[in-house]
Amino acid sequence: MSTTEIERQWTTRLRHRAAGKLPPEKLLPDTQPSYVSSWIYVFGVATLSSLILVIVTGCLLALRGPSWWHGSFIGHFVNSLHLWSVEVFFFAMVVHLWGKFFMGAWRGGRTATWMTGVVTFLASLLTAFTGYVSQSNFDSQWISTQAKDGINATGGGAYFNVLNMGQMLMWHIVLLPLAAIVLTALHVILVRVKGVVPPYDDDATAVTTPEGATK
């Protein structure tokens, strides 16, 4: 194969593009700009950490099944860990999004970062909702019978039936977590590609330069 042929392969082109956009030192940087040393920047990672806990405890629940999480002490404990990690997840995510809102963190070509955040938020809401209706207790009964009227009023009930336990559980443990995980990965990769947004008065164009990392 000639060199030009190798250069034209999609694997070569993709590798060059990926390495150009996200070289290893940008993916896992040694330093951050000085304005990043504030507690407000901790909430993105706090959201990420609690999401990981949600997924790990959810996988444990899936391994053992409902009779375990309803009937045994340790199962109940893991079930509670799953619920409370979700509460921490949403708490941290809301503080994170308030922070990014008041920083105007969509500046300097970061629209996609903000928008993946928005869509992740919506996907997480749906994941939590399907989780609440999968509890199989009076709480889930109340939530699903209320929600069915709302969803039926939109005509969506034929496709998304909140009274269908099997469907709700599948959305909750397969489709929606998958969406949330993929979107979160994209979100964090975009943050690394663009670098952290400078404060309003620091840089009018808000583009992080390589020197920005040592400022």
Add this chain to the structure above:
Amino acid sequence: MGLYTFLAALVPLNNYGHFIHWHWLYVSYANFIVICLMVITFVAALLLPFPGRNRRKENR
């Protein structure tokens, strides 16, 4: 069982919920408390000094 009884005594859940109803605002106490905690956390995150901030400046 002792722990459950103790917790149930602290937070009675077998009642009607309590709500704040002020003009258009209608929110349960539970949700209202969580919202207040988020606001407090947000303000604290802005005001509290971040550990290592000065150390990093000296090293530069």
